[in-house]
Amino acid sequence: MTPIRNRRLAATAVMGALALTLAACGSDNPTGATSSSSSSSASADDSASTLSGEIVGAGASTQESAMNAWIAEFQNANSGVTISYDPVGSGGGRTQFIDGGTDWAGSDAYLTDEEVTAAEATCGGEIMELPIYISPIAIIYNLPSVSTQINMSAETIAKVFNGDITMWNDPAIAADNEGVDLPDTAITVVHRSDESGTTKNFTDYLSKAAGSAWPYEASGDWPVEGQQSAQGTSGVVQTVQGAEGTIGYADASQAGSLGTVAVGVGDEFVPYSAEAAAAVVDSSTPVSGRSEFDFAIDLKRDTTESGNYPVVLVSYVIGCVNYPADQVDLMKAWFGYIVSAEGQDVAAGAAGSAPISDTLRNEAMSAIDAISAS
Structure with missing residues (x-):
């Protein structure tokens, strides 16, 4: 045969x-x-x-x-x-x-x-x-007391997911969210437990856009030990939904009513959208x-182009x-x-x-x- x-x-x-x-x-x-x-x-x-x-x-x-x-x-x-x-x-x-x-x-x-x-x-x-x-991959969070979208630079996102920033009112987060009353709540990172293309894309973004704040290579297996994990996209979403202070990453189609991060790109913060994700693909090689x-396709994760959402x-x-x-x-x-x-x-x-x-x-x-x- x-x-x-x-x-x-x-x-x-x-x-x-x-x-x-x-x-x-x-x-x-x-x-x-x-x-x-x-x-x-x-x-x-x-x-x-x-x-x-x-x-x-x-x-x-x-x-x-x-x-x-x-x-x-x-x-x-x-x-x-x-x-x-x-x-x-x-x-x-x-x-x-x-x-x-x-x-x-x-x-x-x-x-x-x-x-x-x-x-x-x-x-x-x-x-x-x-x-x-x-x-787009949405960076999702559960923070009921915050009604506005939270902004984060690539470096801040990397430090949160690497466990270097552990509180929601950390000065690095507050600096990008002037006027937002951030709670004194611990951050719980939720990641995929299985080998995942979403994880591969998310860590690829962090490795290319966050500089030394993310000391790992892109990988389908989550590299940080000791954090909360869940099986599949739905598992991550359900875990984030289940506890205040959680943050995770998931295909935007399943973000639901959870809060989502607007990502720093150049001099602006860009919320996720299908159009902003497609713009990155069009400029990639x-x-x-x-x-x-x-x-x-090799995606241009470190883009500074206006209206581009590189967590895609x-x-x-x-x-x-x-x-x-x-x-x-x-x-x-x-x-x-x-x-x-x-x-x-x-x-x-x-x-x-x-x-x-x-x-x-x-x-x-x-x-x-x-x-x-x-």
Whole structure:
């Protein structure tokens, strides 16, 4: 058997455990939108309605809201298709994909060079990394007595999360929040307990924007010992919600009613928004040395451009360029729908993400069009 055929058999086995995860999504339209037939790759046209088969993915929990909406819309338009996605986290998703257990991975961090080599061996050829979800990472906090948004410079954020600033009324925080009555309350840092692409992006921001205040390299594993931890994005949000004085980081789509930090950029403090996150992506550069269909991005975390929010994640779908013949049309249609204007609008409605640019879409479609039988 070829490696990709082994992947197909492994994915089928995993499907049995995951099929119920999104079964309800297949019969409902969570966005309230009607599938359009105008997108040639969106699989909502008459020819795509003949699609059938089962595919499975796993990975970033930040993609979960968008992924649920994508799956619901795609399955509504293609009744013969079953899709499952397990939001185990970026690290778990990449591992499952490399091990041949899934058809694609969702990840908030692009593959390392070592992971690329391993993934190519599993795929039996080239891999693709497609930016499909752009979202700010919100720095969330629970401070009921403060009704205004709190400002923090990158250095202050780093000192808070490194445990060097331990009280909410610390002079460093007060200096950026003139007139705000900050409480004499201890700060409790909450971080991800699992390997996380959100953590990788957040620590990447701190390492590039905060200087010596953050003495660690970017990592998907939280580097500071002795702090409060929680599993997954939802776990961090729930933990912050549960105790006054807490602070954490999470995909902005799940910040809810918690307070959020406006981040120092140049001479201003920028609150998170999809538009401000997308602005950073547009000014960033591709990762060097990658293959033709690998569109990983090095984000400009230390930007000083007005209106840019650099605490941002770009989430990817990671897949093979070669699939078994009976999966080629389905994988093309599925990936094509995700990157289509229609699919991006669905994600924006469900998760508040920023639609990818036409440039990113065209790059992604060059890879999707190249999918062929192994």
